[in-house]
Amino acid sequence: xxxxxxxxxxxxxxxxxxxxxxxxxxxxxxxxxxxxxxxxxxxxxxxxxxxxxxxxxxxxxxxxxxxxxxxxxxxxxxxxxxxxxxxxxxxxxxxxxxxxxxxxxxxxxxxxxxxxxxxxxxxxxxxxxxxxxxxxxxxxxxxxxxxxxxxxxxxxxxxxxx
Amino acid sequence: xxxxxxxxxxxxxxxxxxxxxxxxxxxxxxxxxxxxxxxxxxxxxxxxxxxxxxxxxxxxxxxxxxxxxxxxxxxxxxxxxxxxxxxxxxxxxxxxxxxxxxxxxxxxxxxxxxxxxxxxxxxxxxxxxxxxxxxxxxxxxxxxxxxxxxxxxxxxxxxxxx
Amino acid sequence: xxxxxxxxxxxxxxxxxxxxxxxxxxxxxxxxxxxxxxxxxxxxxxxxxxxxxxxxxxxxxxxxxxxxxxxxxxxxxxxxxxxxxxxxxxxxxxxxxxxxxxxxxxxxxxxxxxxxxxxxxxxxxxxxxxxxxxxxxxxxxxxxxxxxxxxxxxxxxxxxxx
Amino acid sequence: xxxxxxxxxxxxxxxxxxxxxxxxxxxxxxxxxxxxxxxxxxxxxxxxxxxxxxxxxxxxxxxxxxxxxxxxxxxxxxxxxxxxxxxxxxxxxxxxxxxxxxxxxxxxxxxxxxxxxxxxxxxxxxxxxxxxxxxxxxxxxxxxxxxxxxxxxxxxxxxxxx
Numbered sequence: 001x002x003x004x005x006x007x008x009x010x011x012x013x014x015x016x017x018x019x020x021x022x023x024x025x026x027x028x029x030x031x032x033x034x035x036x037x038x039x040x041x042x043x044x045x046x047x048x049x050x051x052x053x054x055x056x057x058x059x060x061x062x063x064x065x066x067x068x069x070x071x072x073x074x075x076x077x078x079x080x081x082x083x084x085x086x087x088x089x090x091x092x093x094x095x096x097x098x099x100x101x102x103x104x105x106x107x108x109x110x111x112x113x114x115x116x117x118x119x120x121x122x123x124x125x126x127x128x129x130x131x132x133x134x135x136x137x138x139x140x141x142x143x144x145x146x147x148x149x150x151x152x153x154x155x156x157x158x159x160x161x162x
Numbered sequence: 163x164x165x166x167x168x169x170x171x172x173x174x175x176x177x178x179x180x181x182x183x184x185x186x187x188x189x190x191x192x193x194x195x196x197x198x199x200x201x202x203x204x205x206x207x208x209x210x211x212x213x214x215x216x217x218x219x220x221x222x223x224x225x226x227x228x229x230x231x232x233x234x235x236x237x238x239x240x241x242x243x244x245x246x247x248x249x250x251x252x253x254x255x256x257x258x259x260x261x262x263x264x265x266x267x268x269x270x271x272x273x274x275x276x277x278x279x280x281x282x283x284x285x286x287x288x289x290x291x292x293x294x295x296x297x298x299x300x301x302x303x304x305x306x307x308x309x310x311x312x313x314x315x316x317x318x319x320x321x322x323x324x
Numbered sequence: 325x326x327x328x329x330x331x332x333x334x335x336x337x338x339x340x341x342x343x344x345x346x347x348x349x350x351x352x353x354x355x356x357x358x359x360x361x362x363x364x365x366x367x368x369x370x371x372x373x374x375x376x377x378x379x380x381x382x383x384x385x386x387x388x389x390x391x392x393x394x395x396x397x398x399x400x401x402x403x404x405x406x407x408x409x410x411x412x413x414x415x416x417x418x419x420x421x422x423x424x425x426x427x428x429x430x431x432x433x434x435x436x437x438x439x440x441x442x443x444x445x446x447x448x449x450x451x452x453x454x455x456x457x458x459x460x461x462x463x464x465x466x467x468x469x470x471x472x473x474x475x476x477x478x479x480x481x482x483x484x485x486x
Numbered sequence: 487x488x489x490x491x492x493x494x495x496x497x498x499x500x501x502x503x504x505x506x507x508x509x510x511x512x513x514x515x516x517x518x519x520x521x522x523x524x525x526x527x528x529x530x531x532x533x534x535x536x537x538x539x540x541x542x543x544x545x546x547x548x549x550x551x552x553x554x555x556x557x558x559x560x561x562x563x564x565x566x567x568x569x570x571x572x573x574x575x576x577x578x579x580x581x582x583x584x585x586x587x588x589x590x591x592x593x594x595x596x597x598x599x600x601x602x603x604x605x606x607x608x609x610x611x612x613x614x615x616x617x618x619x620x621x622x623x624x625x626x627x628x629x630x631x632x633x634x635x636x637x638x639x640x641x642x643x644x645x646x647x648x
Contacts, residue, residue: 011345018431019480021335037281038269039303040319107200107342113437119199122284125303130292141201141287156343157202173507180593181642183497183509269504275599318505361605362593363627364643431524443523446608449627454616465525465611481526
């Protein structure tokens with residue numbers, strides 16, 4: 001069965017508005033990225049929202065959880081801003097059972113050339129195919145259980161909680 | 163324990179010689195790619211050879227196998243040209259036991275901008291962390307057992323053997 | 325005699341801070357860009373300031389003018405933010421005589437991959453070598469006299485004043 | 487009046503065939519490059535041939551000259567492989583009078599990301615707008631008269647003849 005990919009926004013999908021110098025969201029770049037990676041993994045992509053994760057509310061998180069529960073897919077990748085990725089992972093662990101859910105994101109927008117997004121997407125798709133049921137964060141080439149991860153704001157890297 | 167990465171060359175690491183218009187090998191781009199992916203996976207990188215996989219001989223494959231056996235690492239990623247990646251996987255399955263070995267490569271050189279290499283590297287590193295002992299090919303976002311994969315030369319994609 | 329290149333900042337040289345998602349200035353990318361373009365034009369590069377041109381004051385413009393007057397070079401390229409490039413051109417026309425001065429910039433930061441900066445730099449260097457004494461804006465592949473140009477904020481393009 | 491751009495091929499427009507690892511020609515990238523440069527210079531683009539300049543014959547050069555003579559445009563840019571660019575410039579100087587013709591090319595294919603092509607195109611378009619009637623080579627940010635230039639095969643750079 002195809003892997004479900006839910007798009008929620010985050011740095012991953014931000015673009016540069018050359019008229020005012022600000023970052024904004026237009027469309028997701030996931031299909032373009034999967035094509036670049038020559039991915040042949042069967043996926044269904046659906047955009048749930050396009051927001052900065054600092055703007056994400058509990059209502060948004062419940063919406064994501066509902067979509068995870070309603071899809072027939074048992075393996076789900078969620079693209080998400082890194083700032084509150086851990087909060088969403090916790091919420092999903094609480095509300096969704098019996099599925100393998102992997103959240104991933106990027107520190108640099110895909111469109112900026114020097115992005116970590118393609119690397120992260122490759123690893124997230126691999127982790128979701130191989131990890132058992134549970135909710136995980138996939139960043140920096142590693143995977144973390146939802147209850148054992150935090151983002152180090154000084155380095156921008158994800159680490160085990162202590 | 164750190165993951166061992168063995169470099170053998172392949173399209174992954176090819177560069178364009180602007181003086182004669184030919185492709186050639188200089189140094190591996192793996193460290194640069196891992197930095198771009200902000201990877202925090204502990205790895206030891208070692209270049210065994212820098213060759214086109216069409217030039218790879220059985221002696222070369224035995225050398226790779228010996229290095230796989232001699233390293234203390236139990237998880238090994240091998241970058242490899244795609245044309246004979248499946249042949250090397252078979253040879254390694256025969257000669258190396260008790261380790262998780264993932265071969266990966268690229269259809270487009272990393273330096274050409276439009277490469278699938280970063281995506282493949284992300285997935286290979288994820289697969290080697292999660293798959294059980296065995297020899298695998300990681301391409302197109304998927305993983306294949308060494309005895310159930312071939313490269314479709316018409317599409318450039320890896321598929322299950324039939 | 326070498327062409328003088330004065331750096332003043334602008335979108336050209338902006339970078340993305342992955343820790344807070346904001347754009348900022350570090351070092352100029354001019355030497356890297358000239359290397360990419362395999363430029364063999366003799367140039368002396370000097371950074372005067374690294375600011376967004378919306379922040380540029382008349383004092384800043386006088387400083388730029390003084391440097392233009394003090395250098396022995398008769399041909400000068402100035403990289404500049406696009407928002408007030410025309411204002412600076414006017415000021416320089418008033419304060420500097422007997423030199424060929426070409427202002428250029430970019431709508432997208434060089435580091436973002438999809439930048440117009442390399443194209444603009446190529447054209448600015450060409451215009452400064454061939455245009456007579458005067459102050460010019462080089463954008464969109466075209467050159468404009470300082471007193472016959474404005475930036476259309478809706479399109480982000482430079483046009484003849486009417 | 488619009489500037490005429492004649493495409494003849496060369497490294498500029500080469501692409502990488504990921505199935506056999508060879509370089510080949512498909513379509514010209516000129517329109518894409520002009521868009522990236524946000525060029526607003528009026529141009530008419532016409533592809534005359536798509537060949538490696540080492541394959542270019544005198545018949546090909548006469549064809550290019552005929553097109554230069556037949557177009558109403560007085561300013562012409564020709565994209566061309568670098569290996570025999572100087573030979574074509576000589577031939578055009580002999581066969582075409584009363585026009586400003588600028589030949590340019592690239593050492594690295596545009597599609598490879600690290601190309602000098604965008605820089606060269608920016609400078610060629612600027613030179614053709616400002617130089618008097620004559621035949622010129624525009625490379626390395628510089629312009630050369632057709633009878634005072636050669637390509638240094640060791641450095642890949644264009645220099646004054648001596």
